[in-house]
Amino acid sequence: MIGKLNHVAIAVPDLQAASAQYRDTLGAQVGAPQDLPEHGVTVVFVTLPNTKIELLHPLGADSPIVGFLEKNPAGGIHHLCYEVADIGAARDRLTAAGARVLGDGEPKIGAHGNPVLFLHPKDFTGTLVELEEVGKAAEPEAAS
Ligand SMILES: CC[C@H](C(=O)O)C(=O)SCCNC(=O)CCNC(=O)[C@H](O)C(C)(C)COP(=O)(O)OP(=O)(O)OC[C@H]1O[C@@H](n2cnc3c(N)ncnc32)[C@H](O)[C@@H]1OP(=O)(O)O
């Protein structure tokens, strides 16, 4: 059911410092900060040849990553995001298997404009999992 690793998210206490480290020390392609008020985070995406790193910083007092940064003040790996072709079907299959989908169970639009859901870390070997629906590219038409 799961496909490509879309991104690895790292919660960071200082977004500017983390962005500079990835750009200047590691020589990676680093994007601009993006505020996502609906998710309570500011994100910066680092594009790697085979996946992305999502640098996460709290936006607002109700941010879901405030508690994580309190427990991990230097920052740390926060979640993995896997691509799925049909997020509704994935959610139904996972809830039937007993996994907890976070929030009200309805997908929200994530940083890439695609529907996303989160799964409780206690149900996935201590790892918070994000699912992102990435539509399949149109099949090329068969040559006639
Ligand atoms: C969608 C926009 C963007 C994108 O990619 O497009 C993003 O990725 S936004 C990312 C930020 N959004 C979220 O994380 C939404 C889902 N998260 C949540 O609902 C909460 O953060 C939750 C429920 C995972 C944790 O809630 P809380 O911070 O209140 O912590 P608790 O003390 O209730 O945690 C319970 C238990 O789980 C452990 N925990 C918490 N966070 C993580 C984590 N990231 N990875 C692994 N384990 C985690 C925590 O330590 C507690 O364990 P315990 O043994 O009881 O101490």
Ligand SMILES: [Co+2]
């Ligand atoms: Co994410």
